[in-house]
Amino acid sequence: MTVPDDRYAGLLDQARALPDRILVRSVHPAEAGGPALQPHPDKAISQRATVLAAVADGTSRLSNVADCADVRCNLRALGKLGIQVRVTGPGELMVTGTAASGIRITDRTLDAGNSATTSRLLLAVLAGSTSDCVVTGNRLLRSRPMTEVLDPLRELGAEIEELGEPGRLPLRVRGARLRGGEVNVTVDSAQPVSALQFAALNAAGPVRIRRRTMARDHTERLLRWTGVPVAQSELDLLVTPRRPRAFDLTVPGDPSGAALLAALHLASAQPGQELTLTRVGLNPLRTGFLRILAAMGATVTETVTSQDGPEPAGDIRIVLPGPLRGTVVEGRQLVQSAIDELPLVAALAAVAKGRTVIRDAAELKGKDTDRIASTVELLAAFGIAARATPDGLMVEPGTPVAPEQLRLPADHRVIFAAFVLALLAGGGCELSGVRAAATSHPGAIDDLARFARLEIR
Numbered sequence: 001m002t003v004p005d006d007r008y009a010g011l012l013d014q015a016r017a018l019p020d021r022i023l024v025r026s027v028h029p030a031e032a033g034g035p036a037l038q039p040h041p042d043k044a045i046s047q048r049a050t051v052l053a054a055v056a057d058g059t060s061r062l063s064n065v066a067d068c069a070d071v072r073c074n075l076r077a078l079g080k081l082g083i084q085v086r087v088t089g090p091g092e093l094m095v096t097g098t099a100a101s102g103i104r105i106t107d108r109t110l111d112a113g114n115s116a117t118t119s120r121l122l123l124a125v126l127a128g129s130t131s132d133c134v135v136t137g138n139r140l141l142r143s144r145p146m147t148e149v150l151d152p153l154r155e156l157g158a159e160i161e162e163l164g165e166p167g168r169l170p171l172r173v174r175g176a177r178l179r180g181g182e183v184n185v186t187v188d189s190a191q192p193v194s195a196l197q198f199a200a201l202n203a204a205g206p207v208r209i210r211r212r213t214m215a216r217d218h219t220e221r222l223l224r225w226t227g228v229p230v231a232q233s234e235l236d237l238l239v240t241p242r243r244p245r246a247f248d249l250t251v252p253g254d255p256s257g258a259a260l261l262a263a264l265h266l267a268s269a270q271p272g273q274e275l276t277l278t279r280v281g282l283n284p285l286r287t288g289f290l291r292i293l294a295a296m297g298a299t300v301t302e303t304v305t306s307q308d309g310p311e312p313a314g315d316i317r318i319v320l321p322g323p324l325r326g327t328v329v330e331g332r333q334l335v336q337s338a339i340d341e342l343p344l345v346a347a348l349a350a351v352a353k354g355r356t357v358i359r360d361a362a363e364l365k366g367k368d369t370d371r372i373a374s375t376v377e378l379l380a381a382f383g384i385a386a387r388a389t390p391d392g393l394m395v396e397p398g399t400p401v402a403p404e405q406l407r408l409p410a411d412h413r414v415i416f417a418a419f420v421l422a423l424l425a426g427g428g429c430e431l432s433g434v435r436a437a438a439t440s441h442p443g444a445i446d447d448l449a450r451f452a453r454l455e456i457r
């Protein structure tokens with residue numbers, strides 16, 4: 001996968017093609033007391049904020065927008081719907097919203113690329129519009145399940161036709177007048193809950209969304225902040241249809257990006273060496289990785305320094321006083337709050353004292369790859385015994401040994417875990433397929449270069 005070459009390329013901050021093959025030569029621990037690091041901007045909030053701006057009343061200004069392949073696909077799709085998106089500086093966008101009836105399609109086929117979030121949010125916005133479009137994605141995305149979004153949208157009256165395999169993209173959406181009512185989300189995932197909130201904005205009456213797990217609540221926070229009534233009672237959300245106000249948002253740093261930097265640090269640091277990360281989103285529904293690190297023996301301090309937008313943000317300090325300990329990661333809410341970081345947990349578990357078990361994470365099977373299988377395979381490539389279980393995996397620690405050459409799967413989260421394992425093994429490992437890191441984080445190789453000597457092949 002390459003960073004899509006479109007009219008946003010070259011304009012946002014990190015726009016450039018990545019190398020596909022790198023040699024991790026050796027580890028060089030970050031200097032003691034080195035500078036604080038700032039993770040890349042949050043992808044999940046960037047995705048939601050751009051779609052929200054597209055349906056808001058007026059022109060919104062977004063800063064520190066994630067420049068990654070998933071967000072580019074999202075922007076390109078919005079462009080095809082006639083939404084005016086102007087890049088005004090690195091990571092800065094001005095987006096002028098259009099009422100559902102004002103969508104002016106320039107191309108009926110919207111390609112979400114690799115991004116399930118983009119595809120699911122688009123399906124919801126289109127379901128209540130006056131347009132007739134096809135939402136599709138790349139080969140990986142076309143194999144991912146869509147029924148968790150399709151079924152409740154249809155209950156609200158959406159007209160969606162499956163053009164390929166049942167329950168998969170490509171899907172044709174003929175815009176319809178959606179009704180209000182009650183819908184159930186029967187998976188742990190945050191995406192259907194977000195999608196249904198977007199659908200509710202344009203429904204004929206309030207929509208109650210019943211879910212079984214609290215997961216990232218960025219959409220509810222953004223909607224409330226832009227004037228849409230979203231009431232919560234226990235796990236249920238009640239969304240009253242309303243056109244959101246235009247807004248001015250600075251996207252915080254990505255907790256997933258913070259997790260990568262933290263894992264690279266822990267894989268290379270001397271005991272007692274500290275890492276400080278700044279301007280990170282500290283939404284507790286996203287920071288489960290920090291709680292898992294604490295359970296593994298790290299000392300983690302979070303300090304909220306800004307709460308003015310819809311999300312808390314601040315600094316994270318991490319220090320590992322002694323060796324990592326194995327842990328049990330379980331419980332749907334904890335798992336959801338660290339869902340994208342579980343491959344990193346498994347990588348660090350390779351050198352922990354004692355076994356690590358991850359449970360309640362069956363959802364990982366429906367990501368860019370089956371992340372349970374690909375994480376187990378990755379660990380095996382480094383000589384670490386890991387085993388897939390029906391809802392997670394088990395890691396028996398050992399001594400990671402770098403394979404001379406390793407072809408990585410097209411899954412950014414597994415690639416990040418490979419970077420951590422390459423450090424834990426002390427380097428000496430050529431990794432190919434690393435370009436897919438651009439899905440969420442084109443700067444991932446630069447992050448790795450802070451902790452290792454690299455050669456671009």
Ligand SMILES: O=C(O)C1=C[C@@H](OP(=O)(O)O)[C@@H](O)[C@H](O)C1
Binds near residue numbers: 047117188189340363
């Ligand atoms: O809502 C989101 O932005 C996301 C939610 C998670 O997926 P699920 O909602 O399918 O768990 C996560 O894995 C994905 O990276 C982004």
Ligand SMILES: C=C(OP(=O)(O)O)C(=O)O
Binds near residue numbers: 116340
């Ligand atoms: C799975 C991910 O995103 P999405 O579901 O949006 O493709 C991810 O970023 O790890």
